Amino acid sequence: MSDRITLTGLRARGHHGVLAGEREVGQVFTADVVLHLDTRAAAAGDDLTATVNYAEVAQDVVAVLSGPPADLVETVAARIAEVVLRRPRVTAVDVTVHKPQAPVPVPFTDVTVHVHRDRAGGVRDVVLALGANLGDARATLAAALHELDRHPRVEVRAVSPLLRSAAVVLPGGQPQPDYLNAVAVLRTSLPPRELLALCQGVELGHGRVRTERWGARTLDLDLVAAGDLTWQDADLTLPHPRAHERGFVLAPWARVVPGAVLPGHGPVTELAAACGEPGEWVAEDWWERA
Incomplete structure (x- = not known):
């Protein structure tokens, strides 16, 4: 606050x-x-x-x-x-x-x-990380992007290839299916908290529940960065505080925006390389605007 x-x-x-x-x-x-x-x-x-x-x-x-x-x-x-x-x-x-x-x-x-x-008003590009490891993950990710793109104040500008990555679980936790991950660039005039609320509504519409940290999920939408904007309140921190250590976010981000920089940490391509191999690329042009 x-x-x-x-x-x-x-x-x-x-x-x-x-x-x-x-x-x-x-x-x-x-x-x-x-x-x-x-x-x-x-x-x-x-x-x-x-x-x-x-x-x-x-x-x-x-x-x-x-x-x-x-x-x-x-x-x-x-x-x-x-x-x-x-x-x-x-x-x-x-x-x-x-x-x-x-x-x-x-x-x-x-x-x-x-x-x-x-002050966070105005039109800007926002980096959104998408992931899912329950149900038809690819169809869910595509549907989520279509729902966001239909909003009058949101436009999906670019989408990364799909990456398959191993699920991150808590020590002693139950094994989970692999995730499908992607990064999208959204152009929006929504303030960060309103965009967050929109994304959470899309998650709920696809059956997302928040009962377990790092649990399996039908859909996960994370706001990663919005240019050089910094934001911190009870519900949202920008840039995302753990983005710099998540290869499954950095690698797709580097593919969709090769020259991207994560504020406070440096070039995304270098951060992705430092994280090592993030997983397997499974699809290139997998999303098209409806």
């Missing part, structure tokens, strides 16, 4: 709304803003320059609330998020805009719009 700085109850009179009366008279809007950042350097050195000046952020937020009119509260919230993310130390922001005087024709207390934005 990231550290957070929260600003609550920032207020200003704005003229946002669809109705002419809202534009003419205006009303008071309130915003709550949560800044996500790493405060460790600032705390260690007691240094304001190593964190975010929240007084300046407050002024920016009020300037948006009182600034050029927008029809929608959603637009106001998005503008605030955009302004806050211009500060380089902020990695993500939550914005809640309150419109307690909204033209709602029944008794009510408040109308709020909440948005979450993070």
Whole structure:
């Protein structure tokens, strides 16, 4: 989890709304803003320059609330998020805009719009490792890629040959069937956590269960890297913390992106060579876009 700085109850009179009366008279809007950042350097050195000046952020937020009119509260919230993310130390922001005087024709207390934005937005290429060792593994891997490719914000750009590799089991664990492994390059505008959720949904759709570490599985989808993006929270770490030691990931990755570099570890071809023979190549052009 990231550290957070929260600003609550920032207020200003704005003229946002669809109705002419809202534009003419205006009303008071309130915003709550949560800044996500790493405060460790600032705390260690007691240094304001190593964190975010929240007084300046407050002024920016009020300037948006009182600034050029927008029809929608959603637009106001998005503008605030955009302004806050211009500060380089902020990695993500939550914005809640309150419109307690909204033209709602029944008794009510408040109308709020909440948005979450993070610096990991934008279009990027993501390296995805795929594996399966139960059922018709090849068909499952192909189906998973088709499902991802059908998402409106995901495109499968390249797919490695299929590799057969021995299953990695815990000491004393039961033997397992060999895995089929591949690496795909996805071009996506989904933030990392949303892409992770999409992949986990695809896994569940193919019967994936998470009852045993390193257990046999119908489908395993791992986000490996996203360019030079670094990401760490309770559910996801990028680059993948064990990718540099997994030959069954590195070898297919090197085949699909020969010049790839794993941030913090070096060229993927060299890392793959250091891991030794990963297994047996069983199919080259095994996947085609439907």
